[in-house]
Amino acid sequence: MHNQVVVSLKSKHALFHPYPNTLLQNPRLSPSSVVRTNFYHHHHYSVLTCRGIEVSVPKQRPNSLSFGNGSVDDERINKSVVGVKDIDVATVGNLCVDIVLNVPKLPPKPLDERKAYMEELSKSPPDKKYWEAGGNCNMAIAAARLGLGVVAVGHVGDEIYGRFLLDILHAEGIGMVEMNEQNDIIDSLRSTYETLLCWVLVDPLQKHGFCSRADFSEEPAFNWMNMLSTEARMAIRRSKIIFCNGYGFDELSPRLLVSALDYAVEVGTSIFFDPGPRGKSLIIGTPEEKTAIDKYLRMSDVLLLTSEEAESLTGIDDPILAGQELLRKGIRTKWVIIKMGPKGSILITTSSISCAPAFKVNVIDTVGCGDSFVAAIAFGFIHKMPLVYTLTIANAVGAATAMGCGAGRNVATLEQVMELMRGSNPNEDDKFWEELLNEHSDAKEITLLTKVALNGNNIHPQRTSLQKAVSELLPKLESAQTKQTRAC
Incomplete structure (x- = not known):
């Protein structure tokens, strides 16, 4: 698996604005419709992969969201239907356009040298073939490709990048809900209102450097947002799950993110939270940040972390004990x-531990794997699958994404996921799992996914065969595939 290097680039020249040195005459978006269909322009785009191969945008779907019980027209989303949850997942914040560039080397560490590097890089605007949907769009697209009904709640500007992002979401059958209320007051400078861009720099060794406007200020990029819009609240109310990650704090204020969480709790919507690398800095951040992440860690229904992130939040290096500590709090x-990288993943509840090894694949790019993994966990949660089955499909979706290059429209397709699962080739490491689980032999229930199940009532941990899991998962995925085909 390729290593990733996260680079924070503090330079005002790191972003290219399509309308430099201009003021926004009317900084408000004129329409207030929940799903931004008025901005959709039905063009076809292509993206250059890290191997220099152009891939086209997936075929556009009808202007509707395909939910569990049929099709719901976009305009229906703003109707109040008490108790009805006909949206599967709403992502909250973290909508951006990635500018993916191959570079000879990543920026040097000294600040002045990094600044010079970015000034050189930004002398000319990036070609559209290097643009890609990023941030929570990765999770949203992966979830939609699994057949879930998805809405992205957040902010995009009324410029070329915003319209590009809306086109992609629309092509994937994903609705867009503007997060800010009409009476929010914002700075007149266009840069405070524009769609957030993230530069994704890839060196010849496939190491990555990331930077965005959010790196250049101590305040969130959209700190002018003060309250959830009525439409955003309705989307949360109608969703089975909302998903937020730590990067949301780079663009939205802690107060606004907490208000989304509080409203989700009030209306019975489940909360998924992935603190990501930002979790470590948030727990020692401003008083508002510390309060907000503490509330997300305590009030979320599902927490998703890497083993390193779990250790940084709990101080416990054993991933199972760290997970149990988060459950206790x-x-x-x-x-x-707990995501264990190439080893697999672990799902911990108050009464059980479920483990599933990863699938063996030829890893090309790990960007977007974690987001895709979350989408599949949501799929299992909504469909009330056995826990180890949920991990199985999540590992498959993450691995299938790793076989491609980049995120956005390049996350795994349903066909790729099913093909990988049919191959049933797990990255089994019996010694690793045996040593880890032996430390927790007193747990009430331990289930381990293996290539071959062992018979016997006294075998510990309990083993579930991958073949059995795949045989029961494939019909559900094939059903989702059939629904997608009919919707196109």
Whole structure:
């Protein structure tokens, strides 16, 4: 698996604005419709992969969201239907356009040298073939490709990048809900209102450097947002799950993110939270940040972390003990999921431990794997699958994404996921799992996914065969595929 290097680039020249040195005459978006269909322009784009191969945008779907019980027209989303949850997942914040560039080397560490590097890089605007949907769009697209009904709640500007992002979401059958209320007051400078851009720099060794406008200020990029719009609240109310990650704090204020969480709790919507690399800095951040992340960690139904992130938040290096500590501190927490990279993943509840090894694949690019993984966890959660089956499909979706290059429209397709699962080739490491689980032999229930199940009532941990899991998962995925085909 390729290593990733996260680079923070503090330079005002790191972003290219399509309308430099201009003021926004009317900084408000004129329409207030929940799903931004008025901005859709039905063009076809292509993106250059890290191997220099152009891939086209997926075929556009009808202007509707395909939910569990049929099709719901875009305009229906703003109707109040008490108790009805006909949206599967709403992502909250973190909508951006990635500018993916191959570079000879990543920026040097000294600040002045990094500044010079970015000034050189930004002398000319990036070609559209290097643009890609990023941030929570990765999770949204992966979820939609699994057949879930998805809405992205956030902010995009009324410029070329915003319209590009809306086109992609629309092509994937994903609705867009503007997060800010009409009476929010914002700075007149266009840069405070524009769609957030993230530069994704890839060196010849496939190491990555990331930077965005959010790196250049101590305040969130959209700190002018003060309250959830009526439409955003309705989307949360109608969703089974909302998903937020730590990068949301780079663009939205802690107060606004907490208001989304509080409203989700009020209306019975489950909360998925992935603190990501930002979790470590948030727990020692401003008083508002510390309060907000503490509330997300305690009030979320499902927490998703890497083993390193779990250790940074708990101080415990054993991933299972770290997960159990997060469960103990949680108020609403039902699942804690620890991502173990090429080893696999672990799902911990108050009464059980479920483990599934990763699939063996030729890893090309790990960007977007974690987001795709979350989408599949949501799929299993909504469909009330056995826990180890949920991990199985999540590992498959993450691995299938790793076989491609980049995120956005390049995350795994349903066909790729099913093909990988049919191959049933797990990255089994019996010694690793045996040593880890032996430390927790007193747990009430331990389930381990293996290539071959062992018979016997006294075998510990309990083993579930991958073949059995795949045989029961494939019909569900094939059903989702059939629904997608009919919607196109």
